[in-house]
Amino acid sequence: xxPNLQHTLTPTxxxxxxxxxxASVISTSAWAQxxxxxxxxxxxxxxxxxxxxxxxxxxDPLNPQGPGRENPWEPGVDTRFAGQLxxxxxxxxxxxxxxVVERQFDNDFKPVLEWANLKYQMTDQLFVRxxxxxxxxxxxxxxxxxxxxxxxxxxxxxxYQLVAVTNSDGIDVNYQFNHNNRxxxxxxxxxxxxxxxxxGLIEAPNLxxxxxxxxSGPLTIKAGYxxxxxxxxxxxxxxxxxxxxxxxGESVVERYRxxxxxxxxxxxxxEYNPGDWFAMAEWGRxxxxxxxxxxxxxxxxxxxxxxxxxxxxxxARANGGHSRVTGLDASAxxxxxxxxxxxxxxxxxxxxxxxxxxxxxxxxxxxWELEPGISAKIQLDRVSATRQSSGTFNNLRFAREPGSxxxxxxxxxxxx
Amino acid sequence: MGKLILRVVLNACLSxxxxxxxxxxQTDDSVVVVxxxxxxxxxxxxxxxxxxFLGRHYAFPDGSQAIPVDHPENSEVWLKFxxxxxxxxxxxxxxxxxRQVFTGRGRPPQKAASADELLxxxxxxxxIISYLKKTSLTADTKVVLE
Numbered sequence: 001x002x003p004n005l006q007h008t009l010t011p012t013x014x015x016x017x018x019x020x021x022x023a024s025v026i027s028t029s030a031w032a033q034x035x036x037x038x039x040x041x042x043x044x045x046x047x048x049x050x051x052x053x054x055x056x057x058x059x060d061p062l063n064p065q066g067p068g069r070e071n072p073w074e075p076g077v078d079t080r081f082a083g084q085l086x087x088x089x090x091x092x093x094x095x096x097x098x099x100v101v102e103r104q105f106d107n108d109f110k111p112v113l114e115w116a117n118l119k120y121q122m123t124d125q126l127f128v129r130x131x132x133x134x135x136x137x138x139x140x141x142x143x144x145x146x147x148x149x150x151x152x153x154x155x156x157x158x159x160y161q162l163v164a165v166t167n168s169d170g171i172d173v174n175y176q177f178n179h180n181n182r183x184x185x186x187x188x189x190x191x192x193x194x195x196x197x198x199x200g201l202i203e204a205p206n207l208x209x210x211x212x213x214x215x216s217g218p219l220t221i222k223a224g225y226x227x228x229x230x231x232x233x234x235x236x237x238x239x240x241x242x243x244x245x246x247x248x249g250e251s252v253v254e255r256y257r258x259x260x261x262x263x264x265x266x267x268x269x270x271e272y273n274p275g276d277w278f279a280m281a282e283w284g285r286x287x288x289x290x291x292x293x294x295x296x297x298x299x300x301x302x303x304x305x306x307x308x309x310x311x312x313x314x315x316a317r318a319n320g321g322h323s324r325v326t327g328l329d330a331s332a333x334x335x336x337x338x339x340x341x342x343x344x345x346x347x348x349x350x351x352x353x354x355x356x357x358x359x360x361x362x363x364x365x366x367x368w369e370l371e372p373g374i375s376a377k378i379q380l381d382r383v384s385a386t387r388q389s390s391g392t393f394n395n396l397r398f399a400r401e402p403g404s405x406x407x408x409x410x411x412x413x414x415x416x
Numbered sequence: 417m418g419k420l421i422l423r424v425v426l427n428a429c430l431s432x433x434x435x436x437x438x439x440x441x442q443t444d445d446s447v448v449v450v451x452x453x454x455x456x457x458x459x460x461x462x463x464x465x466x467x468x469f470l471g472r473h474y475a476f477p478d479g480s481q482a483i484p485v486d487h488p489e490n491s492e493v494w495l496k497f498x499x500x501x502x503x504x505x506x507x508x509x510x511x512x513x514x515r516q517v518f519t520g521r522g523r524p525p526q527k528a529a530s531a532d533e534l535l536x537x538x539x540x541x542x543x544i545i546s547y548l549k550k551t552s553l554t555a556d557t558k559v560v561l562e
Contacts, residue, residue, distance in 0.1 A: 040517050084518060096520040119520060124474055124481070134519070142519045149511045149518075174521075176472070181463045183472050215472070217463070275503055305505075372490065372510040415514040 044147040046078030046411035055393040055402040059157040139269035147413035156316035159297035218274040255291040295320025314363040321356020323388040358389035447496040449561035484525040
């Protein structure tokens with residue numbers, strides 16, 4: 001999909017209301033004796049290199065620049081800086097705002113409000129948050145940008161790019177209890193994501209999810225189910241074009257459009273971390289509930305702790321979607337329309353391709369703990385797109401043939 | 417020459433003695449988990465202490481509230497508590513709290529600057545649970561995990 005690069009910084013109305021609300025509670029509470037402020041930050045300085053001169057490697061679909069065809073070295077894939085201010089307004093009421101500066105969808109490095117919410121701790125076991133939160137979709141989703149907390153340079157793209165919606169403006173409820181020395185956490189969220197930074201490329205006017213997490217000593221098991229109403233703004237013009245062809249065009253739209261339907265995501269995650277080694281595995285399936293089909297991703301990763309060094313290996317794979325589309329049959333129309341129909345069908349195939357990259361990555365790397373709070377990593381990936389897919393690449397010289405690619409990434413992460 | 421040998425031997429004996437003393441001191445320096453002596457709780461297991469200090473469950477087994485208090489990060493007693501008693505490296509603890517803080521789930525425990533400050537806090541608040549070197553124990557404290 002060709003994104004519309006006209007960017008608008010206009011915040012949505014709920015964000016303005018929330019911002020004002022946060023500002024007012026923070027400023028009024030500044031006078032109260034009970035309030036306490038805390039400032040924390042994190043960041044990553046990184047560079048990624050690719051040996052592929054025919055395509056750019058794009059591990060995060062919301063960050064459109066990657067190493068490869070244009071620049072073999074690319075610093076903007078993993079580099080980011082973040083600051084967080086939280087305030088205890090009352091004993092049980094906390095306000096949190098986190099701003100992350102990183103490369104955005106329009107190619108600029110600029111700040112975005114990542115978290116902005118009020119949290120009310122109703123009991124020891126139950127809290128409710130209202131405002132902007134990151135979704136708890138995957139095992140490390142809500143802290144995936146805090147590189148220091150990750151064993152790898154970045155979460156495996158094959159799984160983590162399955163869900164483009166990463167945050168929600170709404171409410172979430174978090175219930176945690178202990179039973180037989182096991183800790184259980186249940187969360188439920190409801191909200192929406194206007195993703196104004198994407199300029200209408202995709203919106204989730206409403207979304208909800210339930211997630212459960214069980215922790216028992218070194219073992220964590222997580223299961224989740226989320227449902228998104230997704231609107232692909234850019235696709236609208238394509239549907240309009242198809243409709244010019246009457247009933248046949250309308251039937252293409254009906255089969256592929258997701259406007260009235262919902263995308264459903266299910267996930268299962270496992271982690272075992274006794275301290276001196278770790279093993280992780282995660283699987284997820286996203287069903288667009290249209291002829292674009294379902295896709296699935298998984299990874300398995302393991303590492304061993306040797307003093308300050310933690311070498312690791314990861315295998316990740318993404319499957320699904322289709323390698324062809326059933327658009328309009330040009331033979332049913334006058335030859336003069338053939339070229340137009342071909343263009344529309346090619347565009348439909350491009351969308352299918354970008355929605356469901358099929359790919360496999362083998363990774364090996366080392367995390368080096370320089371001191372508590374600072375780590376450095378080096379990671380080598382071998383990325384292979386499979387079954388006539390463009391994989392997680394853009395700007396391809398040869399469509400759907402990015403070729404096998406080596407990616408080398410160097411990062412240093414910190415938290416304070 | 418004879419004096420020199422005598423000095424070397426004396427020095428060797430002295431350093432051996434010092435080393436022996438040091439070993440004895442290290443044994444005394446072992447860290448134990450403590451609550452106020454007025455607490456009804458007598459013993460906790462490692463999992464219960466870990467749940468309180470990692471912010472999973474701020475309560476004693478009887479359901480009453482528990483408030484963990486830490487020593488300064490990377491101090492000797494802090495390292496001994498997290499490494500020897502809970503079995504976690506400093507990096508793991510830092511990573512755990514980074515995850516909690518940057519997802520708005522929680523904050524690390526409050527810190528006492530010294531053993532004396534901690535003991536004062538414990539006298540003021542029966543809900544506090546912390547850890548001390550054995551040599552710092554007083555009548556106000558009760559050991560719940562060694």
